[in-house]
Amino acid sequence: MQSKPIVLSILDVVSIIVLGVAAYLALVFAPTELVMGDVQRVFYFHVGTAWVGLLGFILAAIAGIAYLTTKDMKWDRFEVAAVEVSTMFFFITIVLGSIWARPVWNTWWTWDPRLTTAAVTELIYIAYFMLRQGIEDPEKRARFGAVYTLLGGLSAPITFMVIRLFRTIHPVVIGSQSAEAQGGFSMTTDMRTAFFFSLFAFTIIFIDLIWHRIRLGRLQDKVEELKLNLSL
């Protein structure tokens, strides 16, 4: 097993620091939104986690294409890492959205186009792991996984664009929103600072976690290979 790279150790520390700063900016530095109150503060982490969640699903689709063209297992490891980390972040996005919706929309959940596509996306990637669990042959598993993430990757831009294309009650942060939207607000300069720093912080944390997950995948492959050698 290779020892942990120094850059990764530094990234671990940086991730903890930026997470702390992002939390400070969201909870203390940013002003309280007058109509919604403190619950609006979940917005900073809601968008931050959504950004890395959808980014990871797209990166996984690209890794899927790379695997199918090169047959190099490193792309399969990257794909699994991207999907796993993004599924975790996207779960947080959905939960935070639901918590925000309770006082603002007066409901925990509604089958609005954005919420529906987000839920479908999350379920698609949970099913991805079930699919992989069911396939023993590593090459077949990687091939099926690549095709799956390639098709599943379509759900990420759909989820992003749905609030810009359909009538929805979900507010739009950047761009024009539907007249039906409820809970939208204009960001002040301090709110923008907290918002953009949160996007930056979650990008750093995302890279850090992906790196750790890729190393774990490498170790898994080694164990699998040794098991195969011993059984022969």
Add this chain to the structure above:
Amino acid sequence: MEITPDTSGYMIAGYIITFLTMCIYVFSIYRRNKNLKQDLETLKSLDTKKTKKK
């Protein structure tokens, strides 16, 4: 003048769930890594024994 509602309970719940989920995930990576390292050591020693027998 409109009074800002007290929705801090929802905010606290949201942040607790966020940090808890991330902590559980980081712990799961640590745990899986530890278990795999143990498996690797066991398999390596079995492999050495097998080679010696040959």
